[in-house]
Amino acid sequence: MDAIVKNFPQTTPESNRPTQKEAEDAVRTLLRWAGDDPAREGLLDTPARVAKAYRELFAGYEMDAEDVLGRTFEEVAGYDDMVLVKDIPFFSHCEHHMVPIIGKAHVAYMPEGRVLGLSKIARVVEIYGRRLQTQETMTAQIAKAIDETLRPRGVAVMIEAEHMCMAMRGVQKQGSTTLTTTFTGSFKTEPADQARFMSMVRGR
Numbered sequence: 730m731d732a733i734v735k736n737f738p739q740t741t742p743e744s745n746r747p748t749q750k751e752a753e754d755a756v757r758t759l760l761r762w763a764g765d766d767p768a769r770e771g772l773l774d775t776p777a778r779v780a781k782a783y784r785e786l787f788a789g790y791e792m793d794a795e796d797v798l799g800r801t802f803e804e805v806a807g808y809d810d811m812v813l814v815k816d817i818p819f820f821s822h823c824e825h826h827m828v829p830i831i832g833k834a835h836v837a838y839m840p841e842g843r844v845l846g847l848s849k850i851a852r853v854v855e856i857y858g859r860r861l862q863t864q865e866t867m868t869a870q871i872a873k874a875i876d877e878t879l880r881p882r883g884v885a886v887m888i889e890a891e892h893m894c895m896a897m898r899g900v901q902k903q904g905s906t907t908l909t910t911t912f913t914g915s916f917k918t919e920p921a922d923q924a925r926f927m928s929m930v931r932g933r
């Protein structure tokens with residue numbers, strides 16, 4: 730798992746964290762930048778609310794995929810075929826504009842001796858989603874985390890998402906979806922495994 734941290738060194742050391750007051754002052758600055766008055770009554774509590782909301786929206790920096798994925802079970806009754814958890818909803822934020830990415834993740838693996846608790850797969854999506862992200866990085870991180878901790882025969886991750894930076898601002902194209910995939914192991918080497926993943930994701 731060290732490799733994951735090395736490849737994706739996103740977590741801020743606690744010593745570099747601003748104080749609550751610094752965070753609230755920064756929000757007041759942005760309110761003024763937007764053209765509003767942080768001293769007006771309706772905005773007085775907003776900096777504290779935003780600082781609190783950021784802790785929640787970016788809680789992924791506080792969480793470690795290794796802890797979550799470390800809890801595995803012995804293979805269940807000889808089951809060794811694909812396990813797919815699809816349509817896992819998530820909210821993330823793009824690292825370019827800090828506005829939402831709204832999407833769904835589909836995550837599959839081929840067990841090799843051990844299986845994961847299903848909720849742990851959704852938790853890994855949360856861990857990487859609740860950070861500033863690009864969709865490509867998030868897709869790769871989820872696959873890599875499962876691959877390195879569980880050592881399954883293969884991992885497949887597909888993310889479909891709408892980027893609010895393309896909808897609310899800039900080019901302003903609402904409703905477009907970006908799809909990204911990462912395949913490891915048998916999903917990479919066996920076209921049949923990859924095709925089955927795609928058809929299971931698409932089968933509604």
Ligand SMILES: Nc1nc2c(ncn2[C@@H]2O[C@H](COP(=O)(O)OP(=O)(O)OP(=O)(O)O)[C@@H](O)[C@H]2O)c(=O)[nH]1
Nearest residue numbers: 823824825826862863864865892894895898899900
């Ligand atoms: N590859 C990738 N690009 C992203 C993602 N989220 C946002 N972007 C893009 O990041 C790019 C940043 O482009 P810049 O030209 O530096 O910034 P900008 O002037 O705000 O760009 P516009 O959005 O075109 O107005 C934009 O094209 C965004 O669409 C992502 O998850 N993956």
